[in-house]
Amino acid sequence: MDAGEIFEHHYFYRYPGTRAWQRKYFVVLAVNPAGDIVARLLTSRPHGRPEQPPCFHGPPYPGFYLGVIGGCLVAKSWVDLRYLDDLDAMSVERDLATGTVIGVGQVSRSQLIPLLECAAAADDTTRMQSRAILNALSRSR
Numbered sequence: 001m002d003a004g005e006i007f008e009h010h011y012f013y014r015y016p017g018t019r020a021w022q023r024k025y026f027v028v029l030a031v032n033p034a035g036d037i038v039a040r041l042l043t044s045r046p047h048g049r050p051e052q053p054p055c056f057h058g059p060p061y062p063g064f065y066l067g068v069i070g071g072c073l074v075a076k077s078w079v080d081l082r083y084l085d086d087l088d089a090m091s092v093e094r095d096l097a098t099g100t101v102i103g104v105g106q107v108s109r110s111q112l113i114p115l116l117e118c119a120a121a122a123d124d125t126t127r128m129q130s131r132a133i134l135n136a137l138s139r140s141r
Contacts, residue, residue: 030136057122
């Protein structure tokens with residue numbers, strides 16, 4: 001997995017009311033030294049996240065505006081910069097093999113560097129995640 005790749009996870013969480021599985025989209029920001037994936041979820045709900053500037057660290061929710069990505073992502077999208085546990089590499093590889101996780105797109109080249117800079121500086125990004133993101137940033141330039 002490379003920085004900027006977008007994936008769809010078909011069974012990311014169970015909806016509280018019905019317990020039905022819900023899908024989520026995530027973008028890879030980096031791979032950490034242990035091989036696990038530093039990622040953040042995508043959302044189509046602005047919830048106070050602006051389109052301009054694209055990088056927003058303020059309340060109520062931090063985010064990075066991507067716009068309409070295309071393919072199956074036909075609504076305006078933001079990267080939700082709130083904390084997300086790193087994804088276990090072995091679990092993701094298994095999920096890719098079974099089709100539970102599928103690749104659906106790529107962040108544009110013009111947005112990748114600003115996204116990585118923004119995510120590395122987000123309040124909820126851990127020091128280890130930030131280091132991994134900055135390493136991915138240096139490889140992307």
